Amino acid sequence: MNGISQSDERDGFGPAAPTPGEVRSACRSGSFSGHTSGLAERHVQGNVVILPQALAADFLLFCQRNPKPCPLLAVGEPGDPALPTLGAGIDLRHDLPRYRVWRHGVLVDEPTDVAALWQDDFVGFVLGCSFSFEQALMDDGIPLRHVQRGLNVAMFRTSLPTAPAGPFTGPMVVTMRPLSAAHAIRAVQITSRYPSVHGAPVHLGDPALIGISDLSRPDYGDAVEVLPGEIPVFWACGVTPQAALVQAALPLVITHAPGAMLVTDLFNHQLAAF
Amino acid sequence: MNGISQSDERDGFGPAAPTPGEVRSACRSGSFSGHTSGLAERHVQGNVVILPQALAADFLLFCQRNPKPCPLLAVGEPGDPALPTLGAGIDLRHDLPRYRVWRHGVLVDEPTDVAALWQDDFVGFVLGCSFSFEQALMDDGIPLRHVQRGLNVAMFRTSLPTAPAGPFTGPMVVTMRPLSAAHAIRAVQITSRYPSVHGAPVHLGDPALIGISDLSRPDYGDAVEVLPGEIPVFWACGVTPQAALVQAALPLVITHAPGAMLVTDLFNHQLAAF
Numbered sequence: 001m002n003g004i005s006q007s008d009e010r011d012g013f014g015p016a017a018p019t020p021g022e023v024r025s026a027c028r029s030g031s032f033s034g035h036t037s038g039l040a041e042r043h044v045q046g047n048v049v050i051l052p053q054a055l056a057a058d059f060l061l062f063c064q065r066n067p068k069p070c071p072l073l074a075v076g077e078p079g080d081p082a083l084p085t086l087g088a089g090i091d092l093r094h095d096l097p098r099y100r101v102w103r104h105g106v107l108v109d110e111p112t113d114v115a116a117l118w119q120d121d122f123v124g125f126v127l128g129c130s131f132s133f134e135q136a137l138m139d140d141g142i143p144l145r146h147v148q149r150g151l152n153v154a155m156f157r158t159s160l161p162t163a164p165a166g167p168f169t170g171p172m173v174v175t176m177r178p179l180s181a182a183h184a185i186r187a188v189q190i191t192s193r194y195p196s197v198h199g200a201p202v203h204l205g206d207p208a209l210i211g212i213s214d215l216s217r218p219d220y221g222d223a224v225e226v227l228p229g230e231i232p233v234f235w236a237c238g239v240t241p242q243a244a245l246v247q248a249a250l251p252l253v254i255t256h257a258p259g260a261m262l263v264t265d266l267f268n269h270q271l272a273a274f
Numbered sequence: 275m276n277g278i279s280q281s282d283e284r285d286g287f288g289p290a291a292p293t294p295g296e297v298r299s300a301c302r303s304g305s306f307s308g309h310t311s312g313l314a315e316r317h318v319q320g321n322v323v324i325l326p327q328a329l330a331a332d333f334l335l336f337c338q339r340n341p342k343p344c345p346l347l348a349v350g351e352p353g354d355p356a357l358p359t360l361g362a363g364i365d366l367r368h369d370l371p372r373y374r375v376w377r378h379g380v381l382v383d384e385p386t387d388v389a390a391l392w393q394d395d396f397v398g399f400v401l402g403c404s405f406s407f408e409q410a411l412m413d414d415g416i417p418l419r420h421v422q423r424g425l426n427v428a429m430f431r432t433s434l435p436t437a438p439a440g441p442f443t444g445p446m447v448v449t450m451r452p453l454s455a456a457h458a459i460r461a462v463q464i465t466s467r468y469p470s471v472h473g474a475p476v477h478l479g480d481p482a483l484i485g486i487s488d489l490s491r492p493d494y495g496d497a498v499e500v501l502p503g504e505i506p507v508f509w510a511c512g513v514t515p516q517a518a519l520v521q522a523a524l525p526l527v528i529t530h531a532p533g534a535m536l537v538t539d540l541f542n543h544q545l546a547a548f
Contacts, residue, residue: 181477181478181479181480181483182476182477184478184479185462185474185475185476185477185478188459188462188463188466188474189462189463189466189474192462192463192466200459200462200463201459202456202459203455203456203459204455204458204459204478204505205455205458205479205505206455206503209455209503229480229483231478231479274548
């Protein structure tokens with residue numbers, strides 16, 4: 001989804017790239033409810049999970065035990081929708097373009113605001129997203145086919161287990177990007193610098209070794225072909241915690257809607273570990 | 275060759291690991307003329323090239339243009355066999371276990387001392403060697419099959435060109451190590467830290483893409499099998515400059531004999547870039 005022209009969804013913004021604060025204001029006012037890919041470019045966008053404090057410790061532990069699919073950027077205080085380390089004035093109740101509301105593991109609504117659902121015991125989690133490392137890859141001259149084709153990245157459930165914590169468990173979900181060998185090697189170097197947005201790949205080469213039977217049939221997102229001379233390279237994916245949340249069938253959990261991320265004030269390059 | 279027990283070749287040393295200075299002294303006195311792999315462990319060992327000053331500028335340029343196969347650790351002054359940045363008292367005329375003498379591209383001798391051949395215009399070059407990064411890989415728990423089997427690493431001439439300089443040209447020679455995908459990814463990270471000993475791999479996966487038709491028939495060294503689920507990973511190799519030197523058919527050039535490296539006072543970890 002990254003880097004795609006979506007001018008129809010950006011009508012609320014002027015010709016200049018909006019700042020992160022402008023994107024969040026447009027979400028808050030209801031004037032923007034689209035995909036955030038390519039918006040406020042070079043700024044970190046995050047996956048969002050909101051759940052009751054009683055489950056927060058287990059989810060935090062799940063993230064701690066599975067840092068590659070669940071890289072935590074910030075955790076809020078119970079009942080507090082602010083995330084001051086990610087941006088001035090962030091209010092998780094309003095500042096995403098679109099949310100998903102899950103009850104007992106079932107998607108029941110996709111609202112653009114969750115103020116009416118907010119609880120005094122809600123804890124907000126923001127997890128890193130591959131948009132940040134995709135920008136770093138493209139900046140280095142590594143083409144990404146799904147971006148070139150205007151597609152969502154291909155995602156697959158694997159046979160790689162996560163380390164369970166409380167009710168949270170399930171398989172690791174990965175993204176796949178086909179790369180030449182030289183680009184795959186360079187991509188390992190580049191993404192290794194970004195542990196807080198999934199870091200280095202978890203696999204490359206034969207998909208069957210991680211339980212993927214058919215690269216042309218992703219479990220989420222869109223298929224892209226692997227051309228002769230290319231290697232499929234697999235990164236841990238932020239859909240992993242979402243799948244674990246659905247599987248846990250909690251009474252109530254709120255997440256961002258796919259592609260409708262929290263736009264933060266952080267710059268992608270600030271996440272570079274070296 | 276790294277890490278192999280070669281007790282027969284180490285008879286000149288006591289039960290404790292010899293220091294680099296002790297290894298060089300044993301070379302100088304003539305009491306040691308064997309392979310250096312596993313000796314003075316954790317210390318940097320180097321490929322050596324000695325040639326006349328008139329060709330030194332071109333060879334230096336060849337190294338500058340091909341840093342992955344030709345990572346320079348030190349260059350001596352014309353006529354001076356010392357290399358003070360690599361070790362106190364190093365004398366390139368005596369301090370290698372065994373040398374190779376090439377005349378017009380033909381191997382004519384393998385002496386244990388080259389004092390009789392030394393010229394006032396000779397310039398010594400020391401290039402990094404994969405022993406250093408192999409130690410780092412094994413320290414990280416990545417098994418290396420050729421080490422486990424007591425074999426020399428498999429080396430292949432490729433279709434990857436070097437950037438020529440003066441009379442020096444020729445194909446890149448690579449080493450191949452079969453690794454699991456997870457170890458291949460980790461090996462990219464680890465060897466990226468060591469640009470002065472060949473750095474990150476130059477290729478992984480399909481050998482045909484770099485002109486290698488049969489992994490079971492290396493051009494130098496010993497074959498090792500690639501097991502199911504493994505990926506062949508290829509690093510630039512210090513045999514590249516040797517091949518370029520042979521091809522240039524210089525009137526006189528001296529190199530180390532295979533596996534009989536210069537043992538320096540540097541520690542491998544001192545080469546880590548980060």
